[in-house]
Amino acid sequence: MRFALKFWWDSYKRILKLIPKDVLKFSLTILAFRLIIAAVRGFKDGWIIDVVRWTVGAVLLCYLLFAVITAIMGRKFVKVYGILNKKGFCPEYLHAFEENFIFGKPIDNSLYISYATIHMELKNYNTAIDILNALKVPETDINQRALYIFTYMMLAVKMDNPALADDVWMCNQDFINANINNPNLDMHGNQLYLAMVYADCAAGRYERALKTCEDILRVYPEGNSDGGRFDFMVIKIYSLKKLGRDDESQSTLQEFYSAIKGWKPSLEYLHNELIQSAEKAARGDISDF
Numbered sequence: 001m002r003f004a005l006k007f008w009w010d011s012y013k014r015i016l017k018l019i020p021k022d023v024l025k026f027s028l029t030i031l032a033f034r035l036i037i038a039a040v041r042g043f044k045d046g047w048i049i050d051v052v053r054w055t056v057g058a059v060l061l062c063y064l065l066f067a068v069i070t071a072i073m074g075r076k077f078v079k080v081y082g083i084l085n086k087k088g089f090c091p092e093y094l095h096a097f098e099e100n101f102i103f104g105k106p107i108d109n110s111l112y113i114s115y116a117t118i119h120m121e122l123k124n125y126n127t128a129i130d131i132l133n134a135l136k137v138p139e140t141d142i143n144q145r146a147l148y149i150f151t152y153m154m155l156a157v158k159m160d161n162p163a164l165a166d167d168v169w170m171c172n173q174d175f176i177n178a179n180i181n182n183p184n185l186d187m188h189g190n191q192l193y194l195a196m197v198y199a200d201c202a203a204g205r206y207e208r209a210l211k212t213c214e215d216i217l218r219v220y221p222e223g224n225s226d227g228g229r230f231d232f233m234v235i236k237i238y239s240l241k242k243l244g245r246d247d248e249s250q251s252t253l254q255e256f257y258s259a260i261k262g263w264k265p266s267l268e269y270l271h272n273e274l275i276q277s278a279e280k281a282a283r284g285d286i287s288d289f
Helices: 002-040 047-087 091-101 109-121 125-134 142-158 162-179 189-202 206-219 228-242 246-260 269-282
Strands: none
Touching: 002 047, 047 091, 047 269, 091 109, 109 125, 109 142, 125 142, 142 162, 142 189, 162 189, 189 206, 189 228, 206 228, 228 246, 228 269, 246 269
């Protein structure tokens, strides 16, 4: 159940970011409403207590509603990501995701980016592009924007479309240069570097992709549990293979095996998927990463 708790907690944290602003708006509305009522009544005895009681009640009501929303989302995450945890990306997971999270026009960008990722992994590339093109992810939301760029870049690589990769890179170059070392980036910060090496691989710039991976791996915390280190190791294996440095590619693959052995991801399928990606990289195949 660890994977379910993780996704529930991530969902809860996203909702918590909204609470102060929305609770304040609702509470101030109730406060103004009760002050108007008190004024109409001529500020009779006890009006201060009445206003305070209604305002506190509004705050408690807001937090109760958010708690209910989080609980509902938590149950959905358990159901949907339970399929992903057991079976990986599959039509059953796509159906469950659509049934529980996709409603009409995109509202939650992160869910729709995940939706595009599912279609990408199932090789529904045109659908994935349509979903990403329909999103409006502002540059002020740096973490979602980083995830969006990475997903689009990975799609370009899987489609073996260097022109699309270059387009994505050029359209987002200013954002990437401004934010790639932004301390406010969370786990998606690595994805800007991954987007960079994907763009280089798509364009055949393997020397530069290799150098970026080596630079990142030199400073990446080995004990970090997010698994990001392994993504860079996979690209390093692939770049070495494409550069004809087969012995180094194989030795890096052996390092990868040793490093990933004790890793316990929140989603079980990730372990085997990364191993398969590393083995494909050692064969010079990137399309199924």
